[in-house]
Amino acid sequence: MKQQGTLLLVDDDRHVLASMADWLRDQGYDTDTASNIAEGRTAVDRKPYDLVLLDIRLGEEDGFDLLSHCRKNHPAAAVIMITGYGTVESAVEAIRLGAFDFLTKPLIDEELLMAIERALNQQKVLEENKTLKAQLDMRFGMENIVGHDHRMLKIFDVIDAVADTRATVLITGESGTGKSLVARAIHRRSARRDKPFVEVACGALPETLLESELFGHVAGAFTGATGEKLGKFKLADKGTIFLDEISTASPAMQVKLLRVLQDFEFEPVGGTKTFHIDIRVILATNDDLNRLVAEDRFRQDLFYRINVINVELPPLRDRIGDIPPLAEHFLRQVCEDSGKQVRGFTDEAMNSLRRYRWPGNVRELQNVIERAVLLGKGGAIADDDLPSSLAAGDNYGAESVVGRTLKQAMKEPERQIIREVLEANNWNRNVTAENLGINRTTLYKKMKRLGLEDLALAMGR
Numbered sequence: 001m002k003q004q005g006t007l008l009l010v011d012d013d014r015h016v017l018a019s020m021a022d023w024l025r026d027q028g029y030d031t032d033t034a035s036n037i038a039e040g041r042t043a044v045d046r047k048p049y050d051l052v053l054l055d056i057r058l059g060e061e062d063g064f065d066l067l068s069h070c071r072k073n074h075p076a077a078a079v080i081m082i083t084g085y086g087t088v089e090s091a092v093e094a095i096r097l098g099a100f101d102f103l104t105k106p107l108i109d110e111e112l113l114m115a116i117e118r119a120l121n122q123q124k125v126l127e128e129n130k131t132l133k134a135q136l137d138m139r140f141g142m143e144n145i146v147g148h149d150h151r152m153l154k155i156f157d158v159i160d161a162v163a164d165t166r167a168t169v170l171i172t173g174e175s176g177t178g179k180s181l182v183a184r185a186i187h188r189r190s191a192r193r194d195k196p197f198v199e200v201a202c203g204a205l206p207e208t209l210l211e212s213e214l215f216g217h218v219a220g221a222f223t224g225a226t227g228e229k230l231g232k233f234k235l236a237d238k239g240t241i242f243l244d245e246i247s248t249a250s251p252a253m254q255v256k257l258l259r260v261l262q263d264f265e266f267e268p269v270g271g272t273k274t275f276h277i278d279i280r281v282i283l284a285t286n287d288d289l290n291r292l293v294a295e296d297r298f299r300q301d302l303f304y305r306i307n308v309i310n311v312e313l314p315p316l317r318d319r320i321g322d323i324p325p326l327a328e329h330f331l332r333q334v335c336e337d338s339g340k341q342v343r344g345f346t347d348e349a350m351n352s353l354r355r356y357r358w359p360g361n362v363r364e365l366q367n368v369i370e371r372a373v374l375l376g377k378g379g380a381i382a383d384d385d386l387p388s389s390l391a392a393g394d395n396y397g398a399e400s401v402v403g404r405t406l407k408q409a410m411k412e413p414e415r416q417i418i419r420e421v422l423e424a425n426n427w428n429r430n431v432t433a434e435n436l437g438i439n440r441t442t443l444y445k446k447m448k449r450l451g452l453e454d455l456a457l458a459m460g461r
Contacts, residue, residue, distance in 0.1 A: 004027075004028045004029055004120070005029055005030065005050040005051060005116075005120045006029075006030045006031075006032075006047070006048070006049045006050050006051075007024060007029045007030065007031045007032070007049060007050065007051050007052070007053060007116070008031075008032050008033070008034060008040065008043050008044060008049045008051075008052045008053070008077075009021050009024065009031055009032070009033050009034070009053045010033075010034045010035070010036075010039075010040040010052065010053065010054045010055060010058070010063070010066065011033075011035065011055040011058070011082075012035050012036060012055065012057075012058040012059045012061075013055075014035060017033050017035060018033070020107075021033050023109075027113065029116070032047070032049075035058075036058055036059065036061060037058060037061045037062075037063075037065055037066050040052070040054070040066045041066060041069055044066075044069070044070055044073075044074050044077065045073070045074075048074070048076065048077070049074075049077045050077065050078065050119075050120055050123055051077065051078045051079070051080065051100075051116060051119050051120060051123070052066075052070055052077055052078070052079045052080070053080050053082060053116075054066055054067060054079055054080065054081055054082065055081075055082050055083065056081055056082070056083040056085075056090065056094075057083060057084075057085065063081060063083075064093070064094070064097060067079050067081065067094070067097055067098065067099060068097065070098075071097065071098040076123065076126075076127075077123075078100040078119040078120070078122065078123050079098065079099045079100060080099065080100055080101045080102070080103060080115055080116070080119060081094040081099045081101070081102045081103070082103050082104075082105065082107065083102075083103075083104060083105065084104065084105040084106075090102070100115075100118075100119045100122065101115045101118070101119065103115060145178065145181055145182065145185055146322065146325050146326050146329045147319065147322045147325075147326075148321060148322060148325065149314070149319035149321055149322050151314045151318075151319065152314070152319065152322065155182070155311055155313065158309065158311055159182065159185055159186055159189065159311070160189065162186065162309050163185075163186050163187075163189035163190045164189070164190050164191055166280055167308050167309050168261060168281050168282070168283070168305070168306050168308045168309065169183075169186060169281075169282045169283070169308070169309045169310075169311060170246075170282075170283050170284070170285070170289075170306050170307050170308070170309065170310050170311070171183060171282065171283070171284040171285075171310075171311045171312075171313065172284070172285055172286070172289075172310060172311070172312045172313070173286060173312060173313030173314070173315070173361075174286050174313075174315045174361055175286045175360070175361065175363070176316075176360045176361035176362055176363035176364055177313040177314070177315060177316070177361045177362060178313060178361075178362050178363075179244065179284040179286075179313060180199065180242065180244065180284070182311060182313065183199070183240075183242040183282045183284065184197060184242075186240070186282060187239070187240040187242075187280070187282075190240070190280065192238065192239050192240055192280055195238040195239030195240070196235060196236050196237075196238070196239035196240070197236075197239055197240050197242065198232045198235055198236035198239065198240070198241045198242070199241075199242045199244065200213060200214065200232050200241065200242065200243050200244065201244050201245055202243055202244060202245045202246055202248050202249055203244070203245035203248035204245075207250045207252070207253055208222070210249075210253060211253065211256070211269055212225075212229065212231070212269050213231060213232055214231050214232050214233055214256075215231040215233060215256070215266050215267070215268050215269055216228070216229045216230045216231030216233075216234060216268040216269065216271075217229050217231075217268050217269035217270050217271070218268055218269070218270045218271040220270065221268070221269045221270025221271070222269070222270065225269075225270070228268075229268075231266075231268060233260060233266060233275075233277055233279065234275055234277065236277075236279055237277045237278060237279060238278050238279070239279065239280070240279070240280040240281075240282060241279055241280070241281055241282070242282045242283075242284070243257075243281065243282070243283045243284070244283075244284045244285075245284070245285060245286075246283040246284065246285050246306070247285040247286075247287035247289060247292060247298060251299070254298065254299045254302050255299070257302060258299065258301060258302045258305060260277075260281075261281060261302075261305050261306065262305065264276060264277050264278065264279060265277070281306075283306050289303050289307070290303075315358070315361055316358040316361045316362055316364075316365060317357050317358050320354055323353050323354055323358075323365070324350060324353075324354075326362060326365055327345060327350070327353055327365065327369055328344070328345075330365065330366045330369040330370070331344070331345075331369055331373065331381070334369060334370045334373040334374070335373060338373060338374060340373055340374070341379070342373050342376065342379065342380060342381060343379050343380050344380050344381070345380060345381045345382075346380055346381065346382045346383065348382065348383045349372075349380075349381050349382050349383050349385065349386060352383055352386055352390045353365070353368075353386075353390065356389070356390045359419075359423060368386065368387065368390065369381075371387070371457070372385040372386055387451060387454035387455055387457075388451035388454055389450075389451035389452065389454060389455045414446070414450065415450040415451070415452065417436075418432070418436065418443070418446060418447065418450065418452060419452055419455075421435050421436055422452065422456075427456055427461035429443055429444065429447075
């Protein structure tokens with residue numbers, strides 16, 4: 001029979017010990033025995049057990065002593081206390097000292113099996129949570145932010161310095177530079193790491209929905225509010241809230257945010273009850289808030305309140321030396337997730353990655369590597385596996401027009417103009433075609449001919 005778990009049975013009645021151990025083995029459990037505290041302590045110190053079944057009275061000895069030893073030195077082992085003299089007081093004491101359950105003799109087979117199963121299931125969940133936490137540390141910890149550029153090294157120092165404080169952090173930088181990753185790294189390195197991390201994309205919601213999303217609402221607050229809803233600020237209590245695209249907040253919303261950041265209190269939409277929260281706030285934007293303040297589009301007092309610690313992420317084009325390690329990092333991730341075996345990059349492909357301007361920054365690089373791994377045919381990523389815009393170098397002005405036809409010479413400026421208008425319109429083809437004075441079909445054909453369609457796919461646009 002397949003072993004279902006490792007058990008240690010501790011009882012001073014050798015007849016009960018032997019018969020019960022045999023019965024547990026028949027149920028599929030790998031079972032060892034001990035008849036006193038010394039034998040039990042030696043057993044748990046020598047071998048890791050999933051569960052200890054422990055009699056409270058062991059002759060003149062007290063089973064609580066072994067329970068205390070297990071909780072202190074072997075917390076991964078669950079303990080079920082067993083006694084023939086059960087009282088409410090002893091049961092409460094056992095649970096208070098860390099026992100998973102408390103059973104009284106005579107034991108009923110079904111009751112014992114259910115208690116064992118519950119204990120082992122709980123241990124399994126705890127182990128899975130431990131593994132998940134380790135994976136989160138690996139995926140969102142600072143170790144996952146790849147960078148050797150001197151500006152990135154300074155950012156790492158700032159993260160270390162402020163992570164365990166309550167100071168508000170403002171992360172700025174172009175879209176795709178990794179602002180969310182930095183926010184998560186700050187949270188993972190703080191004392192709040194085991195508490196919630198709640199992320200809100202402020203620009204993705206209209207003002208009315210954003211207010212409800214952040215502060216919650218009471219039943220009847222507006223049409224469709226049939227019940228109460230807890231907002232993100234309340235859900236993030238004791239943890240960290242990350243407000244991305246903060247520059248998109250309306251003037252009214254900015255007033256509400258200022259109060260939360262100053263007083264750490266708010267009322268839900270339509271409600272009168274004031275909630276007080278203990279929270280760490282991290283914000284991000286790819287806009288120039290100084291300019292928005294000067295244009296009266298962002299409150300000056302709110303700007304001063306959130307700009308306590310500013311982490312400015314440089315664009316990828318300004319740290320070319322980080323492109324190779326980032327590319328290798330994303331390659332390992334995609335290979336691990338997809339099961340594909342790709343050993344690296346050809347020199348030509350890596351040179352193309354270095355020459356490219358990366359308007360989508362690290363996010364675009366990650367998408368390009370994922371596309372190359374999934375669609376590539378060879379054992380290494382070659383120039384042919386990259387989008388045509390990258391393989392061409394996308395390095396305008398780097399080559400002389402000598403020896404090229406007029407059509408070839410005009411191709412690069414045309415591509416640059418179309419791309420700039422696309423980026424200005426967040427890659428909306430309809431609006432771009434209208435701005436350029438051409439129809440949508442013509443724009444699609446030009447994008448395909450100039451390699452911009454491949455670029456759009458690589459950026460997820």
